[in-house]
Amino acid sequence: xxxxxxxxxxxxxxxxxxxxxxxxxxxxxxxxxxxxxxxxxxxxxxxxxxxxxxxxxxxxxxxxxxxxxxxxxxxxxxxxxxxxxxxxxxxxxxxxxxxxxxxxxxxxxxxxxxxxxxxxxxxxxxxxxxxxxxxxxxxxxxxxxxxxxxxxxxxxxxxxxxxxxxxxxxxxxxxxxxxxxxxxxxxxxxxxxxxxxxxxxxxxxxxxxxxxxxxxxxxxxxxxxxxxxxxxxxxxxxxxxxxxxxxxxxxxxxxxxxxxxxxxxxxxxxxxxxxxxxxxxxxxxxxxxxxxxxxxxxxxxxxxxxxxxxxxxxxxxxxxxxxxxxxxxxxxxxxxxxxxxxxxxxxxxxxxxxxxxxxxxxxxxxxxxxxxxxxxxxxxxxxxxxxxxxxxxxxxxxxxxxxxxxxxxxxxxxxxxxxxxxxxxxxxxxxxxxxxxxxxxxxxxxxxxxxxxxxxxxxxxxxxxxxxxxxxxxxxxxxxxxxxxxxxxxxxxxxxxxxxxxxxxxxxxxxx
Numbered sequence: 001x002x003x004x005x006x007x008x009x010x011x012x013x014x015x016x017x018x019x020x021x022x023x024x025x026x027x028x029x030x031x032x033x034x035x036x037x038x039x040x041x042x043x044x045x046x047x048x049x050x051x052x053x054x055x056x057x058x059x060x061x062x063x064x065x066x067x068x069x070x071x072x073x074x075x076x077x078x079x080x081x082x083x084x085x086x087x088x089x090x091x092x093x094x095x096x097x098x099x100x101x102x103x104x105x106x107x108x109x110x111x112x113x114x115x116x117x118x119x120x121x122x123x124x125x126x127x128x129x130x131x132x133x134x135x136x137x138x139x140x141x142x143x144x145x146x147x148x149x150x151x152x153x154x155x156x157x158x159x160x161x162x163x164x165x166x167x168x169x170x171x172x173x174x175x176x177x178x179x180x181x182x183x184x185x186x187x188x189x190x191x192x193x194x195x196x197x198x199x200x201x202x203x204x205x206x207x208x209x210x211x212x213x214x215x216x217x218x219x220x221x222x223x224x225x226x227x228x229x230x231x232x233x234x235x236x237x238x239x240x241x242x243x244x245x246x247x248x249x250x251x252x253x254x255x256x257x258x259x260x261x262x263x264x265x266x267x268x269x270x271x272x273x274x275x276x277x278x279x280x281x282x283x284x285x286x287x288x289x290x291x292x293x294x295x296x297x298x299x300x301x302x303x304x305x306x307x308x309x310x311x312x313x314x315x316x317x318x319x320x321x322x323x324x325x326x327x328x329x330x331x332x333x334x335x336x337x338x339x340x341x342x343x344x345x346x347x348x349x350x351x352x353x354x355x356x357x358x359x360x361x362x363x364x365x366x367x368x369x370x371x372x373x374x375x376x377x378x379x380x381x382x383x384x385x386x387x388x389x390x391x392x393x394x395x396x397x398x399x400x401x402x403x404x405x406x407x408x409x410x411x412x413x414x415x416x417x418x419x420x421x422x423x424x425x426x427x428x429x430x431x432x433x434x435x436x437x438x439x440x441x442x443x444x445x446x447x448x449x450x451x452x453x454x455x456x457x458x459x460x461x462x463x464x465x466x467x468x469x470x471x472x473x474x475x476x477x478x479x480x481x482x483x484x485x486x487x488x489x490x491x492x493x494x495x496x497x498x499x500x501x502x503x504x505x506x507x508x509x510x511x512x
Contacts, residue, residue, distance in 0.1 A: 038431040038497070041400045045413060045438065052395035052406055056336050057385060059088035059132055059347040061311055061369075063355035064154060066098050067091070068120050076352035076372045077127050083386035089124060090132040090310060090347055092196055093156050095139055095170070102139035102170060110166060112173050118181065125182070132191045132310070132347070134236070135171060135219050137202075142166055148204045153359040160205045164218055171222035179226055188229040193261055193310060194219045197238040209242060213249050220256045233259035236310060239272045240264045240289040244296040251301040259344070260297060263311035264289035266331075283331065283420060286312050287338035294342045306344040313349045318367030321423040326451045329384035329505030330420035336388065337404055340395065348385075363467045364477075365460060373456075375474045378481040380455035380503075386483055387447060387507040390414050402432065411512035419500040427502025433495050434508065440494040441510050447486040450504035456481040 060080060067073045068091060080086060095101055099116040124131055137156035140146055148159035161167035179187050196202045198212035205211025216234050223232045235246040240262050250257040264273055266282030273289050274280075280288060290309060297307055314331050315322045322328070332348075339346065353361060353370035364373045371382040392406035392414050404416040419430045452458060459480035460466075463473055486509075489496055500506055 038433055039400075039402065040433045040435055040495075041398060041403050041417065043398065043405055043413070043415060043434050043436050044396070045407075045436075047397040047405070049394050049396045049407070050341075052340065052391070052393050054389070054391070054393070055339070055343060056332070056346050056348070057084040057086050057389060058345045059090060059308075059310070060084075060086055060351040060371075061347050061349040062089055062091045062351055063357070064093040064096065064156075065091045065120055066093070066096065066116070066154075067354050067356065068123055069116070070354060072374075072376065073352060073354040074123060074127060075376055076354060076370070077124075077129065079376070079378070080351040080371060080382075080385075081127060081129060083382065084389050086351075087130060088132040088191070088345070088347075089129050089351070090134060090193075092134055093137055093154065094120070094133065095135070095137055095174075096154065096156055097140050098154070101174075102141060104141045110169060110173070112170075112177070114177055114181075117174075117177070121178070121182070130190055132193065134193045134196055135174075136195050139170075142170065145204065150202060152357045154356065158202050158204055160211055160215065164214065167215070168218040168222045171219045172225055175223050175226040175230065179230075184227050184229060188227065188231070190231070191259065191308070192219075192223050192230060192232040193236050194232070194234045195236055197236065197263065199235075199237045199239065199241045209245060213246070213253075216246075217253060217255050224256045231258040233257055233261055233308070235260075235262065237262045238264070239268055240293050241273075243293045244300060247297070247300040247302050247305070257302065257305065259306040259308050260293065260302075261308045261310040262293055263309070265312060265316035266314040267316060281422065282314055283334060283422065284338070286335055287342070290339050290342045290346075307342070309339075309343050309346040311347055311349045313369055315367075318369075319423070320365050320367045320457075323367050323369055323381065324365045324373070324379055325423065325457060326380040326449060326455045326503035326505075327423045328379075328381035329387070329449050330418035330503055332381070332384055332388060333404065333416050333418045333505055334401070334420050337401070363465075364469060365457065365465075375469065375477075377456055377474065377477045380449055380451075380457075380481075382481070383449045383454040383483045384505055387449060387505060388416065390507055390509065391416060402430075413510040413512075415508040415510070416505065417498070417500065417508065418505045419502055421502060429499055429501050431497060431499045433497045435495040436491070436510075440491050443488050443490055444496055445486045445509045445511075446489050446496075446498065446506060447484060447509075448498075448500070448504055448506045449484065450501045452501070453484040454481065 100113050103111040142161050143157045143159045144162040145159035149155040150158050194216045220232045223230050235242045266285050270276045270278040270280050350369045351371050353368035353373050361374050392408035394407040396405040398405045406414050456477045
């Protein structure tokens with residue numbers, strides 16, 4: 001399947017609410033196989049360790065720029081900020097004509113209107129989050145092809161500019177305005193990323209790579225002309241593509257570059273990402289791709305340049321049993337385990353289902369990418385991020401693919417344990433015994449999110465899966481979605497035994 005068909009398949013699946021409802025019915029009624037044997041995890045507070053910055057929660061993606069003007073979007077941003085303290089938000093289409101930014105007079109002289117631009121960035125900054133700016137898409141007065149409209153509902157233009165100099169002037173005027181409004185010291189802490197996934201149907205330049213490089217060159221030089229302190233990068237591709245070619249180009253042409261950014265999703269195909277015919281599980285695809293690009297950077301003329309994974313999720317299409325379900329907790333924890341040390345930041349796509357790429361949302365649980373469903377209803381993934389935020393900033397070695405052992409600054413150990421299997425699998429309850437080497441604690445505090453705790457899907461099904469929940473139903477769904485209370489557990493025989501249901505994520509906190 002080529003990349004354009006891949007995306008179009010995504011669109012049709014999002015639009016099919018009936019399919020989402022059918023998937024939900026399966027997702028919330030798992031049949032359990034016989035429980036597998038117990039697993040012992042040795043926890044050694046004196047084990048070798050390394051720094052563990054919270055790279056997975058520094059940035060989130062979101063729907064297009066215009067949506068950030070809505071209170072529902074800002075509500076979800078604030079709620080996500082509370083549980084993660086994330087630093088950056090990224091969205092498409094800051095140059096879309098719906099924001100009224102670019103125009104030309106009768107003589108063809110560019111005219112800029114920053115009214116909505118200012119409201120967007122003011123709103124983000126007022127909520128203590130900084131922009132990770134994507135310079136996209138092409139204004140209709142500047143495009144070389146007015147008919148080059150993407151399939152997304154908001155029909156952004158994806159053609160090269162009719163005048164490369166005017167594109168460069170646009171980027172410079174935009175960047176200069178930001179520096180004048182917010183100050184160079186502030187904007188120097190932002191990131192400027194050029195375009196979105198030019199290797200797919202988000203770019204119709206021909207050839208795709210060389211025309212994108214020209215787009216990047218003009219934009220990067222414009223950003224640096226405003227201030228050499230500002231950070232600009234690319235190629236912002238899908239399927240972990242072009243990083244090596246992009247860096248080689250920047251070196252050859254002496255083009256500024258401060259970071260590499262790219263994307264992959266859990267169900268991308270090995271043919272597209274690695275050029276092989278492997279069958280790679282969605283549980284492993286993302287970090288396999290991160291490792292690939294990490295190694296390409298190490299072998300490039302810029303071996304120390306930061307890698308920012310500016311989009312990822314378990315799937316690029318919409319399936320309720322994936323992004324809306326408790327599966328996301330173990331998936332996220334295991335992705336953190338695998339990707340540790342390979343990337344500076346990873347941006348989960350997205351923090352909110354205030355999102356309209358395939359049109360106005362038709363039902364609360366359709367497999368949307370967000371941590372919060374429409375009507376500000378937290379999903380299990382929202383609670384999973386809240387739990388994973390508790391992890392410490394030092395990681396201790398542990399011989400397990402089902403656990404992370406960390407230490408906080410106060411000396412407390414924080415351990416994540418999970419029961420991961422693919423969404424389409426039936427699932428098996430698993431028993432884990434944490435055995436503490438040396439002096440074992442007397443008690444620990446445990447918090448668990450699974451299909452019955454911290455997820456609203458069962459409550460939604462019992463309501464009959466209403467397409468448009470009433471106000472009372474929304475209140476009930478939010479109550480069902482609340483993070484479960486922690487409980488104190490006694491340590492017996494130097495260990496803690498707990499049974500995790502399918503798709504469960506547990507956080508165990510051991511006070512010093």
